[in-house]
Amino acid sequence: MSMYNYVFRRVGFMAVTLFFVTLIAFAVTNILPGDVALLILGPNATDQSLEALQTQLGLNRPLYVQYIDWVVGLLQGNMGESLRFGEPVAQLIAERLPRSMMLAVAATLIAVVLSVPLGVYAAINQNEAPDVSASMFAFVGISMPIFLWGLVFILVFAVWLNLFPTGGYVSPSEDLVGSLTRLVLPAGAMGFALTAYIMRMTRSSMLEVLSEEYINLARAKGMSQRVIVLRHALKNAIIPVITVIAFQFSYAFGGVVVLEEVFFWPGIGRLTLTAIQSRDIPLIQGCILVVALIYMFSNFAADLLYAYFDPRIRYGGDD
Amino acid sequence: MSAPTTATDREADDGPLLDVRGLKTEFRTEGGPIVASNEVSFSLDRGETMGLVGESGAGKSVTARSLMRLIDSPGEITGGQVVFNGEDLLQKTEAEMRDIRGNRIAMIPQDPMSSLNPVMTVGEQITETIRRHQDVSKSEARRLAIESMDDVGIPDAEERIDDYPHEFSGGMRQRVLVAIGFSCEPDLIIADEPTTALDVTTQAKILDLLNEMQEREGTAVLMITHNLGVVAQTCDHVGVMYAGNLVETAELGDLFDRPRHPYTRSLIDSIPEVDTDYDELPTLDGAMPDLGDLPSGCNFAPRCPHATEACRTGGDPSLDAVGDGSSRAACLHADDLDLSESTVPEAGAGRRDIDRTGEPLFEVRNLKKYFNAGEGVFGNVHLSWSGGGLPTVERRHVKAVDDVSFDVYPGETVGLVGESGCGKSTVARTALRLLEPTDGEVYFEGQPLHELGSSEIRSLRREMQMIFQDPQSSLNPRKTVGQIVGRAMEKHGIATGEEKRERVGDLLERVGLSRAAASKYPHEFSGGQQQRVAIAHALAVEPKLIVCDEPVSALDVSVQAQILNLLNEIQDDENISFLFISHNIGVIRHICDRVAVMYLGKIAEFGSIEQVFSPPFHPYTESLLSAVPHANPDRETDRILLEGSVPSPINPPSGCPFQTRCPKKIGDVCEQDLPELEAVDGGDHYISCHLSDEEMSQRESFITPSKRAETSPADSD
Ligand SMILES: Nc1ncnc2c1ncn2[C@@H]1O[C@H](COP(=O)(O)OP(=O)(O)OP(=O)(O)O)[C@@H](O)[C@H]1O
Ligand code: SF4
Ligand code: SF4
Ligand SMILES: [Mg+2]
DSSP states (O other), X not given: OOHHHHHHHHHHHHHHHHHHHHHHHHHHHXXXXXXXXXXXXXXXXXXXXXXXXHHHXXXXXXXXHHHHHHHHHXXXXXXXXXXXXXXXXXXXXXXXXXXXXXXXXXXXXXXXXXXXXXXXXXXXXXXXXXXXXXXXXXXXXXXXXXXXXXXXXXXXXXXXXXXXXXXXXXXXXXXXXXXXXXXHHHHHHHHHHHHHHHHHHXXXXXXXXXXSHHHHHHHHTTOOHHXXXXXXXXXXXXXXXXXXXXXXXXXXXXHHHHHHHHXXXXXXXXXXXXXXXXXXXXXXXXXXXXXHHHHHHHHHHHHHHHHHHOXXXXXXXXO | OOOOOOHHHHHHSSSXXXXXXXXXXXXXXXTEEEEEEEEEEEEEOTTOEEEEEOSTTSSHHHHHHHHTTOOOTTEEEEEEEEEETXXXXXXXXXXXXXXXXXXXXXXXXSOTTTSSOTTSOHHHHHHHHHHHHSOOOHHHHHHHHHHHHHHTTOTTHHHHTTSOGGGSOHHHHHHHHHHHHHTTOOSEEEEESTTTTSOHHHHHHHHHHHHHHHHHHXXXXXXXXXXXXXXXXHOSEEXXXXXXXXXXXXXXXXXXXSOOSHHHHHHHHTSOOTTOOOSSOOOOOSOOOOXXXXXXXXXXXXXXXXXXXXXXXXXXXXXXXXTTSSOEEOOTTTTTOOOOSOOXXXXXXXXXXXXXXXXXXXXXXXXXXXXXXXSSTTTTEEEEOTTSSSOEEEEOEEEEEEEEEEEEOTTOEEEEEOSTTSSHHHHHHHHTTSSOOSEEEEEETTEEGGGOOHHHHHHHHTTEEEEOSOHHHHSOTTSOHHHHHHHHHHHTTSOOHHHHHHHHHHHHHHTTOOGGGGGSOGGGSOHHHHHHHHHHHHHTTOOSEEEEESTTTTSOHHHHHHHHHHHHHHHHHHOOEEEEEESOHHHHHHHOSEEEEEETTEEEEEEEHHHHTSSSOOHHHHHHHHTSOOSOTTOOOOOOOOOSOOOOTTSOOSSSTTTTTOXXXXXXXXXXXXXXXXXXXTTTEEEOOSSOTTGGGOSOOSSOHXXXXXXXXXXXX
């Protein structure tokens, strides 16, 4: 199987997954309690006006018609119009998504930069003091829910130490420094929470690789510890870690939804919350779809990277 | 083999290349310290080859790794000297050692599959060694790497240098490891079981390569192996290890002609000769003591036929010169004992006659099994983008078993032998319907297995049992041995309750375990004992046929013979038939009545052991037999080394499957026509080859005629 075949098949699977995602997004919003028309018009609306609005929004058509309609619209790049904001959903999402992306990417980067060296360091000092303290550090990260970490970070770094602002968002194109200083706390809190998994995975993967025969041979060839760890071991050990990182990235995206509230970060998380609170069905559907797409693509990217790093997969399996 | 070094040569040099004095390596374990290498002393001259032999766990690898200071915690070198080129390596710093490793002393490891880094190209792995130790540019290192790949016989080195290890066959990977080992022209190569993981034909080629490289470069080699055949073929002198001690060192010839230590004698006697018939294979009884719990006197005393009271009470005998020869032995009685005679009873009667007049018990006709190439539902769908335009879709198959026919009679053992990947195990699994056959017929006692439904098959399973290579993975770790064996009886309604317990006990005794073993768990047993449990489990349902898939390949040599004897004994008592799968033609020789030699999913030759081991030979059988190393240094075998490696079964060669490697290939006929499996001289000996009988009979029998004459008239039971 060549790389082409591999990608070809993965894309096929993605298309199938995507179909189910649209089904779910559609189903979820349609079993949500609360009448949209009622929400829009308020409790004092007459039955007549409610019905008129329902007809106008197409809400009283059979479900499958509504679904097909929606999908056809999606295929034409039309995600509908937000009931709440009266703007195209696509435009709303396009505005918020990059901000959330920025947060999630920064959080993942911080986590990787912290956890991979830490995991390697722990592995080469297995069961000794550095290993134990590194593991403890990582363990602290997952000992509390993400939003609590957000609050702790605000309390320590913003309120007590007064190093960073407590929240808010500034576009990097307007004020780069201001933007970055506001990014540090939410991304740091998020990244810290992600560190534990990646570090543990790096550590166990490294330990496994370090006991392989080819590491023994590398030592017998006179390679230095540094070369053995970086060239021989890490390149192998990182392969399973990549999947975890990609998975953590999608996890970070989930965490972002919560953290955006804590840090007043106007991203897709807050948009989703607003959409749900106002039963803004087209917007909810759009948000679910986009978040699911990001999940899928980060996993796809993980697989491609995996294939890139592991030549056995690149060329179709070790017979 | 390197030129023999004379005593004067040695004196002329300023000391030996390597002089190990009192080397001691210990491991700290929970049960106290283990001395894996105890006061080991030996020396090795330039260009010389020394063998290090002994059972598993004797401390061979630990000793070798200690020489390179590659012992990890919890292990530690606690004493002695390793004088190499006049300097004590144990005094050097780690940085100085790194300059020596791979440069002056290199290692060739055992397992070609796991010893190369899978994410680095073979070129990177060779050049990094060169660049680490020699001050050369990148392109110069690459040139040297290509040269060294050429030297070890890797074809198209220039194109293949950027390939990854998984793109090479096992034999080719071992060549890459040899190339890495020799890349900096070291003074000493430590080869730890360099051929154990390989098929015989590949093993022979790698050993030849090692000898050739050594001669060319004048390198000294420390060859670690448990195979005395390999030792006899490659070494100048030999060290024998037992329980962490070096118990004998001797010149190669002396070791075999006049061993000085009783353990050496037992080790030599435990090797079955390919050309000898045995009633029972010679074995090395008992087991090496646990290194954490050694007896107070001589470590070998519990197994030694010559042990006296003095042996059991005195300390460890030291390794001293014996008599006037060059041998040294660690035995109190070395000077008095004459161990030059083998203790193995002379050749026995060989195997019984099998009555093949009735119905066969098991018969396979034109069996085929094709696998999809690739994984998953669409795995074999292959898109090819060649020629531009739309990709074309094709389905590809691995023809693992392609038109195989044979039969097994009651009480008979039929062997399937061939190199890895030739389809042996697939034949067995497909024949038992563990896999669905693609085509063909299978009969058990006349019933057509290929037509039966799955419930009928299940009830027939009782009659057909299977024993696998790795006993550990086939026994449920959470059940006691009693439960494992008893459950089989219950499932097929053979016995329950008290009767079941009674029978389990009997069975365990039958396979050489104690009744008490029933309450233990599989992990509490050694590999050999676990295989005995697996045999008891198979016997529990009183089958008529047992398929044994490489049943002894995972076991230590000294244990293999015990298991083979057990299988033979059981067959004599119960008249069970065996279908016996092995890549080891020596094992096949001693356990089978008839054998099918397989190559690339097809049978190349089929007949009795006598027929297959004597002319006429299929060219493949001939090369397979010629490649078996003999544990006899005086014996010169004219080995046939096959070119290339086994072709891919996805894309097998046209005509005769062996034509790409056949040393006797005729020409176009072989490339165009598939030879039929035909009876030679009208008998029941079948060969699939276009050659005439005369052309296939140019070599003598591998079963010595004199021995045959001795044994054939003997009355067989
Ligand atoms: N890391 C370790 N920790 C504890 N004991 C060890 C360790 N490595 C080896 N040993 C012990 O040292 C002894 C010698 O082992 P070694 O690997 O040298 O045997 P060997 O002769 O090479 O056997 P084989 O033929 O199976 O390769 C064994 O008893 C083994 O259990
Ligand atoms: S010292 Fe005694 S027990 Fe040990 S090998 Fe010699 S004769 Fe046997
Ligand atoms: S048929 Fe030809 S190629 Fe095949 S084994 Fe015979 S001689 Fe060799
Ligand atoms: Mg070993």
